Amino acid sequence: MTLDLLREYIVFAKHLNFSRAAAELSMTQSTLSKHVAALEKELGFLVVERGRELRFTAQGKAFLESAQKVVHLYDDELAALQAQFASNAEPVLLYESLSRWTEFLDSLDDVPFSFAEMKSGESIIEGVTKGRMDVGFGHDLSIDADPQASAEERGIDIVPITAMPMGLLLSRDNELARLETLGRDDLRSRTFAVLDGSFFDENSAFIPALFGRDLDLRFSITPISGSLANVDYLQLGDEILLYDRETLRALCERRQDLTMFETLDGIPIEVPIALYCRRDDPNPNVSRFVERARAFFKKAE
Template identity: 30%
Template sequence: MDPHLLRTYVTVARLASFSEAARELGYTQSAVSQHIAALEQDLGAPLLTRRPVAPTAAGERLLEHAGPLLLRLDAARADVVRLASAPEHGLTLAVTPTALGPRTLAALPAAGVTLRALARDEIPAAVATGTADLGLVDGLAAPSDPLRLPDVAPLTTRGVGEEPVCVLLPADHPLTRRPGLRLGDLVDARWLDAPGAGLPLAHLRGAGGGTGFRSALRYEGTDLHTLTTLAAAGHGLTVLPHGIATGVPGTAAVPLVEPRLVHRTELLYGGGLRGAAAALAGELLDGV
């Protein structure tokens, strides 16, 4: 299967238009039509209806495979380029906001670093395709258990830290008097859904049996200060690493004691680390 034809097909299916796909890809509309016809002939099945432009059943199935296939190709290209190119002086680190703990901040080089705050599921792809040299992802897990990450390419994943987690409450909340909280007692509480800034509600649902933990307010940004301000104002509870949750003005951080969960941070990288990326990876992995 020709990857150029597959990329054309994915673009047409996404835009639902041959002309728009031609404009985005820099082809003529005739060339796009020829690409789709050649791919359909190769697979022996129609992939798109023409009016309107939409995937057929076979086309939908192909789309399920196309994303991972094309990402693997991009990852392979990035890995080879990384090995063949001259060492870079700079470093691009893709992170989630809650993955930037004190140890990571202390290990960062004094200059030449670009931090890219991304969604958790986007970080493996960023590292695989070379848009980031290293990635730091985090989440809730049982002690010593690895995180469940998308399998986008052959990447090395290493745990670099675990710490307790706390429920962040407004300072006047009645539960602040408790020495610890059980997740099962909080299923019906008002929660903040902030997948880009805090620990996702989906992680809590998974730990709590898959139900409850309804969102009272959804925040789609990546700024931790905004998230903690919303919690302090009483718009919902959130779970954060102990080091981030403690000392936030207007709030109280109560340890989550049941089930036993930790905030786990993992380092992601491809092969052939050099320069600043190798140095930072060595710092983070030292003593782990």
């Protein structure tokens, strides 16, 4: 006797009608009738009296009570076991940039996590692929077909989460810095700075997909050790840097030779952000973390 058969009997008992019960169970009436008959044969007694209307036998009523106890006990024990495994699972290793999501992280009272530093010269996808982190964080590369296909080949899921306010940073010597407002067409044939060579392929695919491939954008590696940790040494020249708005505002307060545009054609610059995780990650807390993030940022919209 299987749990599936017990569950079918409970649904049948709810309707006491083969047709309606079969519809709820997504099976044919004849199949359900055969299953109930097989159940009666295994039990050694009838559970219903068949006639113009179906009626429970005394044995059928008693067995219904027992069937519900068995199914409820199984479901409760399974849920408790899954919760135990989840609580004993390893903490989720997060890309260090996720530390900025303090409000979300503070809400994770039952998902343990810690932070993993990026290895020099390694992209987010590489870090996740090699298991140096469980959950990465960065631009949503699924907006471009090639990076999306590359991630799928590596068994990496790209999970869109939210949009991040961004800015375009320029040197005050850049001719574009003289403009009162910046338009999309002003970016045509311009060169964007990439602060870390390991992100060159991703940025050179993502930014054209974001602003439009017709702009014929160029890209140049402008190495800054620790990304913006050493911004005092950042020299942009005629290049443009796309980065998160909060960081660039703080940078412009420190550096009078730099300026930032927060809008393009009068529209605030935002980029889609995604989480990256291995599709076959054995740690159940990883999927729980991702689902919590989805729910948190959906609610915040």
